[in-house]
Amino acid sequence: MRRLKGVNRKAFLIESHLDGLRRGESLDGAVPEDGAESVDELPRDVVGLRSSPGDPQIPLGCTLIFSPGWETDSTGSTAGLCQPVERDLFDCHLGCFWPAQVPDQLNHAPDWTSRCAAAEKDWRNIDLIFP
Amino acid sequence: MNGLQLEAREFHAFEAAGERFVYLVPSAAVFRLDSATSAILERLSTGPRRLDALIDGLAGSFDEEDVKNGVYDLMETRAIGPAGAPPDTMPVEVPPADFPLTTMVLNVTSKCNLSCTYCYEYGEDRLVDEGTMPRYMDEQTAQESVEFMLAQSKAKDAVNLTFFGGETLLNFKLLQKTLDYARRRGVEEGKQVRFSLTTNGTLLKPDVIEWLSANDVGVTISIDGPKDTNDKFRVLSNGLGSYEMIVPKVRQLLERHSTRPIGARVTLTQQNLDVHRIFRHLTEEVGFREVGFAPVTTSSCQSYALDEASYDRMLVQFQELAREWLEAAVDDRFHGFSNVRESVEEIHKGFSKAYPCGAGLGLMGVGTDGNVSLCHRFAGSSEHRLGSVTEGVDREKQAAFLEEHHLAYKPDCHSCWARPLCSGGCYHEAQTRYGTTRAPNLHYCDWIRSWTHTCLEVYGELSERNPSFLRHFEA
Structure with a gap:
């Protein structure tokens, strides 16, 4: 900390945590080189304060962990998933910023939701897209 | 890097003994600012700015390295962050059931x-x-x-x-x-x-x-x-x-x-x-x-x-x-x-x-x-x-109480910088005023903020003029 001076106990905890990160315990495993003092060279992990050094880095985003519908079940189909696959389509379509999660409605599947006027009633009409 | 758009995150700034300080929310850390970090926060208080605009704007008083180091410190402590970054979420961590009685x-x-x-x-x-x-x-x-x-x-x-x-x-x-x-x-x-x-x-x-x-x-x-x-x-x-x-x-x-x-x-x-x-x-x-x-x-x-x-x-x-x-x-x-x-x-x-x-x-x-x-x-x-x-x-009743009284479920408090210390105020007062222990005590919010500000000033000044006194609070 070059420009801020910690005053209370919580500030000291943050300082010592950041020192730990700088000594090479950063979340992404990046060890700064000796003398890497400039702002451009140091690891810029703004979520660093949330986890203690050494925690595994958990990928964030909907498909990898929280939306099992995008995967297949043990037989390679979608019938045995714990949630209907359609629930997941709308999960991504409405709640997620990731553009590749929904079919390309401009080019490949322009009519994907044409039979779905109101999602809460008609979501069953949205079919899967097969390439 | 210099094109990074920055904005102020949640903190409360105060002055004491001629110095400027920030009280960071929600970490409740208190840091003393120097002239460069103080100037950066002042600029960002009017809205998001790009890093290169900050460097240019402060060029008369601080060189590029000063501003960058200041920005880095402020980002690390989360006083500022990339513009548009989501606000800190408040995890609902209910204390363990065997929490000891003191x-x-x-x-x-x-x-x-x-x-x-x-x-x-x-x-x-x-x-x-x-x-x-x-x-x-x-x-x-x-x-x-x-x-x-x-x-x-x-x-x-x-x-x-x-x-x-x-x-x-x-x-x-x-x-x-x-x-x-x-x-x-x-x-x-x-x-x-x-x-x-x-x-x-x-x-x-x-x-x-x-x-x-x-x-x-x-x-x-x-x-x-x-x-x-x-x-x-x-x-x-x-x-x-x-x-x-x-x-x-x-x-x-x-x-x-x-x-x-x-x-x-x-x-x-x-x-x-x-x-x-x-x-x-x-x-x-x-x-x-x-x-x-x-x-x-x-x-x-x-x-x-x-x-x-x-x-x-x-x-x-x-x-x-x-x-x-x-x-x-x-x-x-x-x-x-x-x-x-x-x-x-x-x-x-x-x-x-x-x-x-x-x-x-x-x-x-x-x-x-x-x-x-x-x-x-x-x-x-x-x-x-x-x-x-x-x-x-x-x-079960205790866990339900702790779950529903968590600060995360008091949305009125979420935009208040004094919430780390107040957390909505006395349950009994809320019950008497609003008929439920779950309500935050909105009738004294302004008072709590003003009083917390005063106490921060007192704390900041004490930390400058007689820091050894703070040892009394170490126990």
Whole structure:
């Protein structure tokens, strides 16, 4: 900390945590080189304060962990998933910023939701897209 | 990198002793700024800016490296961040079910020999109807309560037992027996038990005072200041004031009981708001070491409820006493204004609370019938019952309480920078004002923010002028 001076106990905890990160315990495993003092060279992990050094880095985003519908079940189909696959389509379509999660409605599947006027009633009409 | 768009995140800036500081939310860390970081925050206070624009804008005063280092420090401490980044989420981490009890408040009687108009137990705003609770706790219930306390304190090696009422000393016999029992059982369990009580002072006879002193019992006296202010509300059942009866006894207590500091606890009302005069009288003329003030807990319709102008008046006087406290602290002297000391201690330790107090968690109240409630103020209320001293705590009910009272579920508080210290305020006050413990106490938000700001200024100034004083808060 070059420009801020910690005053209370919580500030000291943050300082010592950041020192730990700088000594090479950063979340992404990046060890700064000796003398890497400039702002451009140091690891810029703004979520660093949330986890203690050494925690595994958990990928964030909907498909990898929280939306099992995008995967297949043990037989390679979608019938045995714990949630209907359609629930997941709308999960991504409405709640997620990731553009590749929904079919390309401009080019490949322009009519994907044409039979779905109101999602809460008609979501069953949205079919899967097969390439 | 230089094209990075930056914006201010959540913090509260304040000045003290000619320096600028930030109180970061929600971490509750306090950092002192230098001229460069101060200038960066000032620029960002008007809206997001690109890093290169910041560097250009500050070029007259700081070189590029200064600004970059300042930005880096501020980003690392999360005072600023990339523009558009989502706000910090508030994880709902309910404390573990076996969270140890540190304080048990034992209501040894529900009876009182005074008839204070504003009383939350007997007055208009009472939660429990009169006559529904046993008037006195019996010996068996008291002993079961002690066993409950020792068991619930888990691995803690010290636990606090606070006797409460009604008027606590009306059940003096039980106090004596329970203290002896708790002390003996504490030794057997290898735990230190610390004792305290709150009383209105009417029954402080010489033998009682002797007993309090011999047993190191901390004493808090409820008293509202000089005769004219005290006697407005603190009256006997015939309407006569209690001051003349109490003060000679309190003087005796202060003279003879020196093993623990003795504090006064003052209830402020619309009609009784001269904080200075009350403080001077109770410390200088009566001799209390510490005086704590709290506004009366009441629904807004009562004539003694504080209105907005009164909150302002209280604030100004609190601020003046806080300055006095600061000057004393700078000279390493003690000053008895306990409200500011408590807040400064919380700031120093960096408290960031998910709950306003320890009620239902590290602190529980036990009614005269042995039922366990959130705190002593809810004793006897079936709605707020958490179990009993014989059956133990209903863990499901406790977990549900903690879950739904978490700060994360008080959206009104989410935009307030003072939430790490306030966390919505007293459950009992909320119950009385809004009919539910879940409501944040919105009627004093402005007051809390102004008072927290004052305490931050006091803390900042103390950290500059006499940092060694802060050692007192390290325990």
